[in-house]
Structures are given as C-alpha cells and as structure tokens.
Amino acid sequence: MTRPRAIAALLVLVVGVSAGTLAGAGQAARPDVLVSLRPEAPTAASSILERAGGKLVARELDLWTLPAGSAAPALGALKAAGAVAFSEPEATHTASVSSVSAVSADDPLVGQEWWRSAIGADQLTPPGPGVPVSLVDSGVDLGHPEFAGRPNLIALNTQEPQPLGGVHGTAVASVVGAQANGVGVVGVYPDAVIRSWDAAIGTGTELTTSQIVNGIIAVSSQGKSVINLSLGGPGPDEAIKAAVDLAVARGSLVVAASGNDGEEGNTLTYPAAYPHVLTVAATQPDGSVAPWSSRSRFVDIAAPGAQIPVATVDSLTGGTGWAPEDGTSFATPIVSAAAAWLWTVRPALDAGQVAQILRQSATDIGSPGVDPSSGHGLLNLPAALATPTPVRDPNEPNDDANQVVPGRDGYHSTPALLRRSATTRVAGTVDRFEDPRDVFRVWVPKGRKLTASVVGDAATTLTLARGTAQSVGPVLASFDRLSRGVKTATGASLGYRNTAAGRFALIIVTPKTSVTTQYLLRIWTR
Structure with a gap:
C-alpha cells in the first residue's frame, strides 16, 4: 500500500x-x-x-x-x-470488595494490623513525604475521619461524591498511608504523598478502560511515582497496556493486583499479566498464600492481603468506619507503599531497580524458589532497604519496534546506536515474563559490516531485524530478519554486511531462560 x-x-x-x-x-x-x-x-x-x-x-x-x-x-x-x-x-474492570463487620471509629486498630510485623514495618521509622503513591481507583472519601485534613492527599480529578463511590479507593488509600491520628488504622507509609484519580462508574466498583487510561497517563505526566492498580479484568486490554508502557517510559513503577480467582480457575488478570508490572499476590496471617489469590507465572511478590483492617464507606448511606477486608486489592497497596518508602530514602534508584530490589529481598515462602503463588516471596521491607543496588536496565520499555522510535511522545528519544561512534557497549537485563526482549535501533552505513555480540549470566539469543519492521515480537516475520545470532561459548554473536544505502536496523536481545538475565551487548562496524 x-x-x-x-x-x-x-x-x-x-x-x-x-x-x-x-x-x-x-x-x-x-x-x-x-x-x-x-x-x-x-x-x-x-x-x-x-x-x-x-x-x-x-x-x-x-x-x-x-x-x-x-x-x-x-x-x-x-x-x-x-x-x-x-x-x-x-471494557469494564472490577475492584473486589468484600466487607466484614465494621468496627467503631474510636477503636484503634493497630493491634489488628498483623501485616505490620509480617513485612517488618514494625521495626522501622517511616520517612517523611517523598515519592508519591498514585491510586487509579474509585476515588477517596476526602471527608473520612482517616483523611479529613490530611496533608499531601491530592485529588487529581473530581472524587465521586458519597454515597455513590469511593468505597474501594478509600480502603486502598488507608492501607497506603492512613496517618497515626488517634483513630482507625495506620498505613504502611503514614506520611506518603497520595494522589487519587477516580476512574469509577456506578457504585464505584466498575472502572472503564478509558478512565483507567486517563488516570495512568495523568499521574505519570506529573513525574515519577508508584502507580497502584488494585483492579483488573480477565482479558488483555491494549489501551491499558499502552498507558502502562507510557508510564514506565516516563519513569514510574506500576504495581497491580494478581487477582482473586485462585479458587476459580486462575484466569489471567490484566494489567497484572503485562511486562514491566510488579504483580502482587496475597498472604494470610499464618504466612501462607491465600487460596483465593490468583496464581500465574507473572506473580512477582506476595504481601498480606487477608483480614486487612481498612477505612470503609457505606455505599448506601455514606457512613464511614473501619473493617477487615480480603483481597489482592489490599496486598497491592502494601507493596506500593513499601516501594515508595524505598524510593524516597534511595532516590537515585530508577523504577526498574526498585522493583528488582523488592523481588530480590523478598522472603521465600511456599515452594522453594520463584513460584506461581508467591513469586519471589513475601515482601520484606527491612531487607529491601538494605539490598545493594542492582544493575540499571535503561530505556524501558524497549520490547518492540514502536518503542524505540526517536522523538515518540513520552519515550526516550535515544539516538540510534553507532550513529555517533563505530562501536558501543550496552548493559541491561531481560526476563521472560517481566521484560521479554530488549530492542535497540542501530545505524548501519552502506558498505559496512555490523558485528554484535552478547554475553550474559544466563543464555540469551541475538537477532538483527529491518528497521522498518512494525513489530519484532513475540514472533519476528521472516522477511524482517536480517541476521540470526549463533551460539558462542559465552553468549551469541551475529554479523551483517549492508550493501544497500545506509539503513537503520533493530538489534534484539531475548532471554532463553525464565530467570532474570544480566547481559553486556557490544556492537561495532568496520
């Protein structure tokens, strides 16, 4: 055409x-x-x-x-x-709410917050305001006793008035950062900056794709933050994926609930099953993964999610109180708040490093090693704060051709490799589920031979594709492939001689194992 x-x-x-x-x-x-x-x-x-x-x-x-x-x-x-x-x-995405009997507002519930010792929060002094936690949810009841007059609680759009909405978002916000104000509960990060985008319709438990997209884009446009998505749907949603990718490109960390279908077939929940999303399962007071917590290969980490005391709103009367709740919806803000805490005290980290530290420092539970129920294990906040800084994986997401177009709105505008030098080195990481490939745009002058080699701490593949390819994954069209890497003793290498006019090409690094793989890519022309 x-x-x-x-x-x-x-x-x-x-x-x-x-x-x-x-x-x-x-x-x-x-x-x-x-x-x-x-x-x-x-x-x-x-x-x-x-x-x-x-x-x-x-x-x-x-x-x-x-x-x-x-x-x-x-x-x-x-x-x-x-x-x-x-x-x-x-599409319409849901937020799970399962209220139990309410507790009176004058009854301090910190003693019931078993999750505090489970993640080690009871051993630590939280920092002051720092990296925000941004909620894309059903809105927050700003007049709830837990939040009335609270500093650094920012409504990014109109929060649906009670008694119509705010039920789920208010509960999630209280887990993140309810302050020690003498009533109710205390959140993971009491002085957190909390930003709320109300994406709900109806009674506040149904959230449309377009409003979720607007929320993710709005919060990511205001600088790096931890974006909490205690929501999901049973099928892929390309618009939400595009918004998540843009948020990641802008420097935010996206944290999502794995879902509550563990006893009903473990249907994959999105956006939790997308790459570059930190996916959270739920545990019980006995330390085991809750049977209703959805299991999948995309689960990264687990956090307490059963019998979690939260701030409540009665959807019929607008009355406020507190009650214990179950759901990965409440495990997710525990991880989001811990991520913001870590990022606040270690501001030199990027979003990918924050996620990797939380995975690496988690306490292994259940089956030994990474497993579909708990991922890398139970959130361990003290261990996370002490974990060394991992390798930086720059310019994420760069999983496909459309994400390495210079000047594309919100992305990195990274110059093509070899455009300014005849040789270069790039270090990064790939992961079959979290970061399925790294794609780099490279300039190959006419008459030159391009050579590339990759060395990793686990096996990787190397491919060279046409710069005009619309997509390079998960399956690369044969007519777009210029060269396929061959296995070497330490990794893989490839060569390609350009006999046409100067052209752009795409170098693709892909993991061959299910473990996170660190690699060093070297490219040169002669």
Whole structure:
C-alpha cells in the first residue's frame, strides 16, 4: 500500500462518514470502540474519527473512542489504510470488595494490623513525604475521619461524591498511608504523598478502560511515582497496556493486583499479566498464600492481603468506619507503599531497580524458589532497604519496534546506536515474563559490516531485524530478519554486511531462560 493512495482514500471517507447517518438500532446495547492510531497515520484519520462521532481519549496514545453504531465503517477504512495501531471494545474492570463487620471509629486498630510485623514495618521509622503513591481507583472519601485534613492527599480529578463511590479507593488509600491520628488504622507509609484519580462508574466498583487510561497517563505526566492498580479484568486490554508502557517510559513503577480467582480457575488478570508490572499476590496471617489469590507465572511478590483492617464507606448511606477486608486489592497497596518508602530514602534508584530490589529481598515462602503463588516471596521491607543496588536496565520499555522510535511522545528519544561512534557497549537485563526482549535501533552505513555480540549470566539469543519492521515480537516475520545470532561459548554473536544505502536496523536481545538475565551487548562496524 502506498501512502498517497491511503491518504486519498481517507480524504474521500471524511466526507462520507458521519455519526448521524451510521447510528443504528440497538447501538446503546453495544460498547463503544477504542481506536489507537499509528504515529505515522495521516491527519485525515483523525477527521474520519471526528466525523464518525469519535472523541479523543488520550492525546499521548492518539486513542479515540467511537460510538458503537458508527464504528464499523470508519474503523474498516482506517484499517485498510494501515492507520490503526489497535482497536478494542470499551471494557469494564472490577475492584473486589468484600466487607466484614465494621468496627467503631474510636477503636484503634493497630493491634489488628498483623501485616505490620509480617513485612517488618514494625521495626522501622517511616520517612517523611517523598515519592508519591498514585491510586487509579474509585476515588477517596476526602471527608473520612482517616483523611479529613490530611496533608499531601491530592485529588487529581473530581472524587465521586458519597454515597455513590469511593468505597474501594478509600480502603486502598488507608492501607497506603492512613496517618497515626488517634483513630482507625495506620498505613504502611503514614506520611506518603497520595494522589487519587477516580476512574469509577456506578457504585464505584466498575472502572472503564478509558478512565483507567486517563488516570495512568495523568499521574505519570506529573513525574515519577508508584502507580497502584488494585483492579483488573480477565482479558488483555491494549489501551491499558499502552498507558502502562507510557508510564514506565516516563519513569514510574506500576504495581497491580494478581487477582482473586485462585479458587476459580486462575484466569489471567490484566494489567497484572503485562511486562514491566510488579504483580502482587496475597498472604494470610499464618504466612501462607491465600487460596483465593490468583496464581500465574507473572506473580512477582506476595504481601498480606487477608483480614486487612481498612477505612470503609457505606455505599448506601455514606457512613464511614473501619473493617477487615480480603483481597489482592489490599496486598497491592502494601507493596506500593513499601516501594515508595524505598524510593524516597534511595532516590537515585530508577523504577526498574526498585522493583528488582523488592523481588530480590523478598522472603521465600511456599515452594522453594520463584513460584506461581508467591513469586519471589513475601515482601520484606527491612531487607529491601538494605539490598545493594542492582544493575540499571535503561530505556524501558524497549520490547518492540514502536518503542524505540526517536522523538515518540513520552519515550526516550535515544539516538540510534553507532550513529555517533563505530562501536558501543550496552548493559541491561531481560526476563521472560517481566521484560521479554530488549530492542535497540542501530545505524548501519552502506558498505559496512555490523558485528554484535552478547554475553550474559544466563543464555540469551541475538537477532538483527529491518528497521522498518512494525513489530519484532513475540514472533519476528521472516522477511524482517536480517541476521540470526549463533551460539558462542559465552553468549551469541551475529554479523551483517549492508550493501544497500545506509539503513537503520533493530538489534534484539531475548532471554532463553525464565530467570532474570544480566547481559553486556557490544556492537561495532568496520
């Protein structure tokens, strides 16, 4: 498909597509459609979406929502022109709430917070305000006795008024940073900066894709933070994945609940099952993983999640109180608050190093080693604070071709390797589940031979792909492959001689094992 023809076809459709003429019977019963345009999509693509009733949801992702009744013709034309990065129905994600009997507001509950000793928080003095914990949830009841007048509690949008919402978000916020104010509970990090984005509809337990995306983008646009996602859905959601990737690129750490389906088939929960997300399982007071905590190869770490006293809001009356709750929704903010605590006292770390320290320092529980129930083990805050700094893995996420495009909004604008020098070295890490590949853009002058070698503490593969490849994983199209690495005694190496005009290529480092692998990549031309 040539670009001039694509533009011409789109311009014709701008005139013919409109929301009013395409709306059909039963439209309201179908979900809206989310459409993300490719960076290279012609400007006419936006006009088609507008004529079809589309609304821009997230500028950074060029993400639009289309009414169900007008979606098919517009989407068909855009796909035919190669303008669509992805499209999917607007989905609803849930936040699990399972209230138990409430406790009176004047009854201090610190004695019931068994999780404090389980993670070692009772041995430590928390720091003052530092790296924020950003909640994308159902909003926080700012008038709850636990939060009324609390410093550094920031509402990033309108928090849905009681008694309609705020039930789940208020509980999660109290686990993060309820202060020692003489009532109720004390959170992991009492002086934490807490930022809240209300993404809820209805009674505050249903959160739409577009609002979650808006929340992740909004909090990540304000600098690095720990983004807490005590929510999930049973299937992949490309819009949320794109927002998570952007947040990671901007320097934030995303922490998500593994899910509560451990006794109902362990269906994978997203965004917990995405790379670059710190995924949290839940444990019980006896130290074991809760049977309802979802198990998967994406679980990174476990934290207390059963019988967790939290601040509560009655969704019918708006009354406030405290009650014990169960769920990975409450294990997740324990990890998020611990991550913010660690990052505050060690500000030179990046988000990937914070996540890696939490994994490395966890106390092994259950089956020896990393396992699907508890990941690397139970959160150990004192050990995390004392763990040496791991190797930095720069420019994440760089898992695919579209993430190494210089100048792309929110990404790293990293110059192509070898553009300024004939040789370079890059150190990094890869992990089959958390960081499935590292992709680097490299310049190969005409008539030069490029050579690359990788050495790691575990086995890796090395591949060279065309710079024009739209995607390099998980399966690279054969016509996009320029050279395949061969195994050496210490790693892998490859060579490629460019006989055409100067061209960009993509070097791909992929792990061959399920352990986190540190590597050193060397590239040169002659």
